Each structure stands twice: as structure tokens, then as C-alpha cells.
Amino acid sequence: MTTLTAPPASVEKYASAFESLDDSDFPQWLITTRLQAWANFSDLGIPIKRRGNELWKYTNLRPLADAEFEYGTIGLVSLDEIRSNGPWDDAWDTVVVVDGNFSAQLSNLHGAAGLTAGSLAEAISAGTDDVESQFASLAGRESYAFTALNTAFAGDGVYLGVAAGAQLETPVHVVFVSSDLAASRVTYPRLLVSAGENSSFTIIETYINLAGPAQLTVPVVEFFVSRGARIRHYRIQMENEKSFHIGTTRVDQKGDSSFSSTSFAVGALMGRNDIHTQLGEPGAECTLHGLYMTSGRQQQDQEISTTHAMPNCTSNQFYKGILSGKSHAVFSGKVVVERDAQKSVANQKDLNLLLSRGVRIDAKPSLEIFADDVKCGHGATAGHVDRDTLFYLRSRGVDEDAAKAILVRGFAAEMLDEFKPAALKEFVERITDGRIETLLAESDTLGTV
Amino acid sequence: MTSQNTISRTSDLSGQEYQYGFVTDIETDLAPKGLNEDIVRLISSKKREPEWMLEWRLKAYRYWVELNESESEPEWANVKYPKIDYQDIYYYAAPKSVTEAPKSLDDVDPEMLATFEKLGIPLQERAKLAGIAVDAVFDSVSVATTFEKQLGELGIIFCSFSEAVRNHPDLVKKYLGSVVPYTDNFFASLNAAVFSDGSFAYIPPGVRCPIELMTYFRINTADTGQFERTLIIADKGAYVSYLEGCTAPFRKTHQLHAAVVELIALDDSQIKYSTIQNWFPGTPEGEGGVFNFVTKRGRADKNAKISWTQVETGSAITWKYPSVILKGDNSVGEFFSVALTNNYQQADTGTKMIHIGKNTKSTIVAKGISAGHGNNTYRGQVLIMPSAENAVNHTQCDSLLIGDKCGAHTVPYIEVRNPTARLEHEASTSKVSDDQLFYLRARGLSEEEAHHMIITGWSREVFQELPFEFALEASQLLKISLEGAVG
Numbered sequence: 001m002t003t004l005t006a007p008p009a010s011v012e013k014y015a016s017a018f019e020s021l022d023d024s025d026f027p028q029w030l031i032t033t034r035l036q037a038w039a040n041f042s043d044l045g046i047p048i049k050r051r052g053n054e055l056w057k058y059t060n061l062r063p064l065a066d067a068e069f070e071y072g073t074i075g076l077v078s079l080d081e082i083r084s085n086g087p088w089d090d091a092w093d094t095v096v097v098v099d100g101n102f103s104a105q106l107s108n109l110h111g112a113a114g115l116t117a118g119s120l121a122e123a124i125s126a127g128t129d130d131v132e133s134q135f136a137s138l139a140g141r142e143s144y145a146f147t148a149l150n151t152a153f154a155g156d157g158v159y160l161g162v163a164a165g166a167q168l169e170t171p172v173h174v175v176f177v178s179s180d181l182a183a184s185r186v187t188y189p190r191l192l193v194s195a196g197e198n199s200s201f202t203i204i205e206t207y208i209n210l211a212g213p214a215q216l217t218v219p220v221v222e223f224f225v226s227r228g229a230r231i232r233h234y235r236i237q238m239e240n241e242k243s244f245h246i247g248t249t250r251v252d253q254k255g256d257s258s259f260s261s262t263s264f265a266v267g268a269l270m271g272r273n274d275i276h277t278q279l280g281e282p283g284a285e286c287t288l289h290g291l292y293m294t295s296g297r298q299q300q301d302q303e304i305s306t307t308h309a310m311p312n313c314t315s316n317q318f319y320k321g322i323l324s325g326k327s328h329a330v331f332s333g334k335v336v337v338e339r340d341a342q343k344s345v346a347n348q349k350d351l352n353l354l355l356s357r358g359v360r361i362d363a364k365p366s367l368e369i370f371a372d373d374v375k376c377g378h379g380a381t382a383g384h385v386d387r388d389t390l391f392y393l394r395s396r397g398v399d400e401d402a403a404k405a406i407l408v409r410g411f412a413a414e415m416l417d418e419f420k421p422a423a424l425k426e427f428v429e430r431i432t433d434g435r436i437e438t439l440l441a442e443s444d445t446l447g448t449v
Numbered sequence: 450m451t452s453q454n455t456i457s458r459t460s461d462l463s464g465q466e467y468q469y470g471f472v473t474d475i476e477t478d479l480a481p482k483g484l485n486e487d488i489v490r491l492i493s494s495k496k497r498e499p500e501w502m503l504e505w506r507l508k509a510y511r512y513w514v515e516l517n518e519s520e521s522e523p524e525w526a527n528v529k530y531p532k533i534d535y536q537d538i539y540y541y542a543a544p545k546s547v548t549e550a551p552k553s554l555d556d557v558d559p560e561m562l563a564t565f566e567k568l569g570i571p572l573q574e575r576a577k578l579a580g581i582a583v584d585a586v587f588d589s590v591s592v593a594t595t596f597e598k599q600l601g602e603l604g605i606i607f608c609s610f611s612e613a614v615r616n617h618p619d620l621v622k623k624y625l626g627s628v629v630p631y632t633d634n635f636f637a638s639l640n641a642a643v644f645s646d647g648s649f650a651y652i653p654p655g656v657r658c659p660i661e662l663m664t665y666f667r668i669n670t671a672d673t674g675q676f677e678r679t680l681i682i683a684d685k686g687a688y689v690s691y692l693e694g695c696t697a698p699f700r701k702t703h704q705l706h707a708a709v710v711e712l713i714a715l716d717d718s719q720i721k722y723s724t725i726q727n728w729f730p731g732t733p734e735g736e737g738g739v740f741n742f743v744t745k746r747g748r749a750d751k752n753a754k755i756s757w758t759q760v761e762t763g764s765a766i767t768w769k770y771p772s773v774i775l776k777g778d779n780s781v782g783e784f785f786s787v788a789l790t791n792n793y794q795q796a797d798t799g800t801k802m803i804h805i806g807k808n809t810k811s812t813i814v815a816k817g818i819s820a821g822h823g824n825n826t827y828r829g830q831v832l833i834m835p836s837a838e839n840a841v842n843h844t845q846c847d848s849l850l851i852g853d854k855c856g857a858h859t860v861p862y863i864e865v866r867n868p869t870a871r872l873e874h875e876a877s878t879s880k881v882s883d884d885q886l887f888y889l890r891a892r893g894l895s896e897e898e899a900h901h902m903i904i905t906g907w908s909r910e911v912f913q914e915l916p917f918e919f920a921l922e923a924s925q926l927l928k929i930s931l932e933g934a935v936g
Contacts, residue, residue, distance in 0.1 A: 052524070052525065054525070323868075339853070339854075342853070352865075354865065354868035354869075354870075355868060356868055357835070357867070357868060358835075359866075359868055360864075360865065360866050361863070361864075361865045362862070362863065362864050362865075363861075363862075363863040363864075363865075363874075364860065364861065364862050364863070365859075365861065365863075365874070365876075366858070366859060366860040366861070367848075367857075367858060367859040367876065367878055368856070368858045369848065369850065369856060369857045369858065369878045370855075370856045371850075371853060372850035372851065372852060372853050372855070372880040373853075373880055374850070374878060374879060374880070375877075375878075375879050376877065376878040376879070377875070377876060377877040377878070378859070378874075378875070378876050379873070379874060379875040379876070380861070380863055380872070380873075380874040381871075381872055381873050381874070382863065382865045382870060382871070382872045383870070383871045383872070384868050384869055384870075384871075445868045445869060449838075449839070449869045
């Protein structure tokens with residue numbers, strides 16, 4: 001493979017796995033792309049630098065860089081395990097990926113008209129539609145360690161194509177599951193979504209982790225949203241409490257398209273949700289919403305950004321966080337309005353509920369505006385539930401525990417209401433209720449100060 | 450009389466691009482260009498400083514050399530400028546006639562006094578009428594301090610920094626570097642090594658300073674760096690309002706200004722610090738102008754209050770974050786700012802509010818105006834430490850864009866380590882609305898007048914924090930600075 005002078009120490013751990021990759025089945029363009037990505041990752045290494053590392057200012061990747069992860073083993077997963085650990089509806093078109101590899105056996109596809117859903121490796125071999133020009137064009141060639149790392153190991157994953165004009169009535173569910181093996185492993189989930197002109201559909205992206213030890217999951221998702229297409233996207237992150245999840249989503253939107261996403265981040269020891277939408281033609285709009293909950297020593301890091309490159313686009317970022325125990329959350333929102341993007345409207349908001357001593361929230365909602373005819377605003381808050389609020393409920397006969405649960409649940413409700421498919425809504429509500437019990441058990445300030 | 454004078458002065462301002470662009474032709478005592486230990490020693494000896502002061506400077510210098518060698522000049526701010534050659538700057542320039550320290554105002558070079566007249570500083574008798582004590586720093590050397598005697602009767606010390614080092618060494622030793630240590634940042638280290646003068650104020654316990662203290666800074670000599678240092682101490686229960694103004698002549702080359710201001714507000718005291726910064730912003734084509742890299746920070750002890758108000762219309766580059774360390778319980782920090790960038794000006798400015806004590810409160814109101822090719826960034830940090838029980842912060846940042854070649858950016862850092870804190874941050878970015886303009890135009894105002902009226906109204910929240918005369922000057926400055934940006 002490529003020889004480089006003294007790559008950063010954290011690169012070595014991934015080198016032998018990369019060198020033993022079998023690329024005999026792949027077309028030359030993918031092999032070239034992977035080599036370039038590896039060269040890129042070798043240069044960059046894991047971004048552990050503490051000074052001047054604005055993208056990772058509040059999240060120290062040292063524990064990740066120091067940990068060892070195996071690569072390449074694929075375990076067995078049963079359908080029941082998937083059903084009981086994530087959202088599920090038989091009516092949905094479900095695509096399952098186990099340890100990075102597409103599983104035809106576990107997938108549940110109904111042959112909806114206009115939907116191509118299946119293995120990314122097959123789509124690459126078969127040269128399906130624009131896969132060659134699309135793959136890694138949004139994520140994988142830029143100077144960013146984690147998309148480079150994923151791309152270097154890219155082989156399989158999910159390809160989702162929706163034909164122009166197709167209106168899918170039931171959601172498409174993509175499940176990335178880490179199987180129950182004893183080792184700490186790294187997986188590189190990959191999803192490519194190509195939405196044809198004026199198509200319309202709902203997609204649910206779920207990460208489930210059945211393993212005991214710490215896993216490293218480095219997903220990369222690319223959305224190509226053609227003119228007039230409308231996508232409703234949900235992202236559910238349910239990794240185990242020892243794991244690292246460093247997800248990157250890149251969305252390219254053409255004219256008059258709509259991309260609306262709600263994320264539900266509760267899992268992992270360190271979870272990162274990095275999403276960027278490019279409003280590349282006039283009239284595009286995007287909505288990026290999310291709920292994160294942290295307890296124990298957990299950390300959730302939201303890196304949310306939107307670029308308005310053309311006039312008359314609208315963007316909306318709105319995140320809510322609930323923190324307890326000794327946990328830490330980061331919200332870094334960014335809206336860039338470029339010179340030509342007149343008549344842009346952008347809103348950005350991050351609200352946090354702090355439940356105990358020892359929590360830490362770092363919020364950085366930033367705006368970079370280069371056009372004058374714009375309406376942009378942002379807001380951020382952090383606060384707690386005070387004594388008076390709790391007293392109000394208590395004085396109406398609600399017992400203390402119930403009152404606390406009502407207050408926290410009430411804060412989350414606005415986000416939970418965004419999960420429209422019934423089975424999905426039932427799932428996130430059930431998980432949230434369970435999480436609130438944990439959050440409250442670790443809370444020492446709610447209603448006391 | 451004063452207000453008459455001010456009015457005629459400000460009315461003169463209109464129709465001029467940069468009124469303060471004159472050069473005063475007076476002999477200056479220049480040290481050779483470049484920076485080394487000898488220059489630091491020279492500055493110290495010129496100031497007849499005691500050994501401990503020189504030692505402190507040398508420590509700072511050595512630290513700065515390390516920073517410079519490891520290329521630690523800060524790069525995170527949203528400003529672009531050619532690399533500064535620190536060996537191509539004069540670090541010491543004193544007006545020659547002042548080297549024999551003036552005994553009274555009569556000893557001051559008449560040409561310099563004429564300069565101050567052009568600046569409109571009410572020095573001498575006019576100072577008394579204006580009720581302002583002025584410490585004018587001319588190319589880094591304090592020229593004359595008015596009102597010293599009157600203040601002295603109250604026990605207030607207001608003098609140049611060099612005098613303070615000689616006459617009040619205990620106070621200087623105790624507080625110098627206690628809020629901005631020489632290791633603080635690149636420019637603060639540089640300042641600590643080569644600062645030439647500045648102002649010093651001490652208000653004794655329980656004393657309310659009856660007049661506003663003022664320092665006027667001016668860079669005159671070409672290729673000169675100005676490194677003044679201000680130290681203000683409000684002892685327990687004291688109150689002081691301090692004003693600072695600055696100008697520099699037209700120069701096609703850049704001038705470096707790296708100042709440090711330290712405020713110490715002891716228990717129950719209050720310091721109000723107002724700045725009108727009107728350093729030369731460069732030509733409309735972006736040539737020349739002052740690089741303004743300033744470190745300003747205050748420490749508020751128990752029940753103390755520190756309030757920063759700034760109107761920033763000058764400088765090619767402004768890099769400045771007046772901050773408050775809210776150390777004592779119930780202390781209060783405030784930051785009110787209007788920053789304007791026109792032509793090719795760049796500003797990266799904001800504040801830091803570090804909450805340490807219980808029940809600490811901070812308020813931030815920052816207004817940014819961008820016009821021409823200007824780029825204006827609000828960068829602020831609100832940090833709530835675990836000990837800061839029931840801390841409250843409210844931040845409001847508004848940006849206004851005039852024209853389609855400028856930029857307005859907002860980068861707040863909100864860091865909370867205590868769950869009982871309450872923080873609110875809100876910001877908006879927009880242009881002057883067509884409806885508002887139409888309303889005023891329909892009533893016979895020109896487009897320029899209408900813009901000025903809207904912008905002044907929009908900035909009112911900050912202007913009303915300024916002492917009256919400053920508020921008037923600030924409004925006029927905005928008008929002049931925006932000339933040509935509208936229509």
C-alpha cells in the first residue's frame with residue numbers, strides 16, 4: 001500500500017487491517033478511492049490535538065485513540081434481537097446490516113414500486129445508477145479523519161435509491177447492528193441514499209449494539225436530494241454504554257427540495273452526531289432537530305451545520321438536551337450564509353435541562369453571514385427545574401417522583417412528538433421513559449434549588 | 450461651555466473621512482527598531498524603573514520569545530492580516546521635549562498642546578470645566594495629568610503608570626499582572642515586556658470618585674508600536690468611572706497597538722470602564738490602519754461590579770475581549786458593545802464572563818454593524834464554574850449588514866459546569882428593513898439620514914451606558930464611519 005513517513009501513532013492500529021483488505025471483487029475506482037482515503041487518514045490520524053482543534057474543542061478523543069479495536073469478524077444476529085432492541089414494524093421496508101455487512105436474510109423488503117434497497121457492495125459491483133459518481137463525493141475525500149477512515153474500509157453497507165416521482169407510503173428502515181461477540185471491534189457502516197426528483201419518503205436509520213465490550217462505530221451517510229424531493233429522516237442511536245459512536249451525515253440538496261431530520265441520541269459512552277446540509281440550489285429547505293439524553297459518564301456531541309449557498313433557502317436547527325449524573329453534552333451548531341444566498345432564513349436553537357451536579361454542557365451556536373438580505377437568529381439556554389415549579393405540581397397532589405418525571409418528560413415531549421410513524425413513536429417514548437428513570441435516579445438538583 | 454465646545458467639535462466632524470488623521474511634527478526620542486533584551490532594559494531605564502519592574506519585564510520578554518519561537522501568535526480569530534515582523538517596529542518613541550519630565554502644563558510642548566486642541570481634548574482649564582481628569586498618552590508616554598491635586602485630597606491616585614511604579618510601588622507590585630499575567634497570551638506577554646506607559650488609578654475604600662477619569666491615547670510616530678498598560682484598583686466600597694479614547698494619524702503602513710488593561714474591583718466596589726476606540730481604520734481601499742490587539746480583563750470580588758462599555762469604530766483589525774472574572778459572591782459583570790466595520794476593516798471582539806462566585810450575574814449586549822467589505826465577528830465566552838451556584842447570564846448579540854460585500858458572524862461559547870445556572874443567549878442578524886427605511890424616507894429624510902437614525906436607535910441600548918458627551922461623540926462617529934456605505 002502507500003508508504004508514508006511516520007504516520008501518527010493512532011494510525012498504526014488501523015494499518016494492518018487496512019493492508020489485509022480483500023479488494024478483488026471491487027471496481028478499480030473504489031480501490032483508488034479507498035487508497036486515497038487511507039493516505040488521507042494516515043496524514044491526519046485521530047484528531048486528539050487539544051489546542052486549536054475547534055472541531056473537537058470539547059470532546060477529548062484520547063480514550064478512543066488509546067483503545068484497541070479488532071476489525072473484520074462478523075457475528076450472528078437473530079431477527080428477535082433486532083426487533084426487541086430497536087423500533088420495528090413489519091410493514092416497513094427494512095434493510096439490516098450486521099457488523100457492516102448487508103444481511104439479505106434479516107432484511108424485510110416488500111418490493112415497493114420505485115424503491116431500490118439493498119447491499120451497497122452489490123450496487124457498486126453492478127454500477128447501479130450514479131453510485132460511482134455519488135459515492136464518497138460528499139464524505140470521504142475531504143480532510144477529515146473519520147470519513148477518511150470509513151471510506152478507506154468501505155465495502156458494504158446500504159444503497160437506497162428512490163425513483164423520480166416515487167411516493168413511498170411506508171418508511172424505509174435501515175438497521176446497523178453490532179453483533180454479540182466478545183471482542184472490542186470497529187465497524188464502518190455506510191449508507192448512500194439517492195432520492196430522485198420529486199420523490200417523497202421516510203427513512204429511519206437505527207444503530208443497535210448487542211455486544212458487551214466497547215465497540216467503535218464510525219458510520220458515514222450520504223444523501224443526494226434531487227430537485228423537489230422530500231425526505232423525512234429519523235436517526236436512532238442506541239449503542240451500548242461503553243461504546244464510541246462517531247457518525248457523519250452529509251446531505252446535498254437541490255432546488256425546492258426538503259430534508260427534515262430528527263435525531264434521538266441516547267446510547268454510547270461517547271456519541272457524536274455530525275450532520276451537514278448543503279442548500280445548493282434556490283428554494284431548498286432543511287430542518288435538523290434532535291433530542292439527546294446523557295447520564296453516568298456519558299457524552300453526546302452534536303456537530304450540526306448548514307450552508308446556504310443559494311438564495312431563498314430556509315434552515316432550522318433545534319436541539320434539546322437532558323443531562324444528569326456526571327455526563328457531558330456538546331452542541332456545536334453552525335449556519336453559513338454565503339455571499340449569493342440572499343433572502344435566506346435561518347434559525348438555530350439549543351435548550352438544555354441540567355439535572356445534577358457534575359454535569360457539563362458546552363454550547364456553541366454560531367452564525368457566519370456573508371449576505372445582507374437575510375433573517376437569521378439563534379438562541380441557547382441552560383437551566384434547571386427550580387423548587388417553585390416542583391412545588392406547583394406537588395401542591396396539586398402529584399407525588400414527588402411523578403412530578404419530577406412529568407417535568408422532564410414535558411421538556412422532551414416537543415421532540416418526541418416529531419416521531420410520526422406509530423411504531424417508531426412508541427419505541428422512542430418507551431426508551432425515553434426508561435431513560436428518565438435513570439436520569440432522575442442520578443439527579444440531585446431537580447426541584448431542590 | 451463644554452457642551453458648546455463639544456457640539457461645535459462634533460459638527461465639524463461631518464464631511465470628513467477620518468478627522469484625526471493629522472501628524473504632529475514634533476521631535477521624538479526613538480529607540481532603534483527591533484526587540485531584544487537591550488530594548489527592554491532601555492525602556493525600563495528611560496522610565497527610571499526599579500529593579501523589580503525590570504525583572505518582571507525580562508521574565509515577560511523571555512516568555513514572549515518562547516511563544517514567538519513556537520509560533521504561538523493566536524490564529525483562532527476571524528481576522529486576516531500579513532504576518533507582523535516584530536523586529537521592524539519601534540518599541541519606544543517619546544516626544545523629545547517630554548524626556549525632561551514637564552513640571553507643569555506650561556512645560557508641555559506647545560505644539561503638542563495644539564495637537565490635543567485639534568483632538569478636542571479639554572486639557573487645562575477646559576478640563577476643569579468638563580469635569581474630566583485627563584491623562585493623555587502620546588506615543589506611549591504620559592504627557593500631562595490634570596486634576597491630580599484635586600483627586601489627591603480624596604486619596605485618589607490618578608497618574609501615569611511610570612509615576613505609579615516610582616511613587617506607589619506597593620500597589621503596583623500587588624496588583625500588576627494579577628488579572629492579566631504576563632503569560633496570558635502572546636500580545637499580553639509582548640505588552641508586559643515593552644509597555645512604555647499608561648494610566649494608573651487607585652480609589653481608596655468607600656470613596657466615590659467625583660469626576661470621570663479619562664485617558665486619551667494617540668500614536669503619532671510611523672512604524673511605532675504602542676503598548677500601554679492601564680491598572681485601575683477600586684478599593685472596598687469605592688466607585689470610579691473611567692473613560693478611554695484613542696486616535697492615530699493616517700499612515701499607509703500598519704501600526705501595532707497591543708495594550709493591557711487590568712481592573713481590580715475589591716469587595717462592594719464598582720468600576721465603569723468606557724472606551725471609544727477610533728484608531729485609524731486604514732484607507733477606504735484597505736491600506737494601512739492600526740492593528741489593535743488588546744487584552745482587557747477585570748476581577749470582581751464580593752458584591753463588586755465591573756461594567757465595560759465600548760464603541761469600536763476604528764482600527765484595521767480589532768482583536769479585543771474585555772472580560773470579567775466574577776470571583777466574589779454576588780458580583781456583577783456587564784459588557785455593552787457597538788462594533789462597526791466599514792471598507793476593509795475587520796473586528797473580532799466580544800467578552801468573557803467567568804462565573805466563579807455564588808449568585809454572580811452577567812449581562813452581555815453586543816451590536817455589530819458591517820458595511821463595505823468589513824467583517825465583524827462577535828466571539829464571547831460564558832463559563833459557569835462548578836462553584837458558581839445560581840449564576841445568571843443573559844446575552845444578546847445583534848448584527849446588522851449594510852451592503853452585500855460584508856460579513857457578520859456570531860460565535861458564542863457557552864460552558865456550564867453548574868446545574869443551578871440560568872443562561873440565555875439570543876442573537877439575530879438582518880439588514881435595515883426596507884419598511885423602516887421607507888417610513889423615514891416618506892417623511893422627507895434622505896437615505897443616509899434614515900440609515901443613521903435607524904442605526905443610532907438600534908445602538909441605543911449600548912450608547913445609553915456611555916457618559917453623555919461620549920454618547921454624542923459615539924453617535925457622530927458611527928455616522929462618519931458609515932459614510933459612503935449607504936446609497
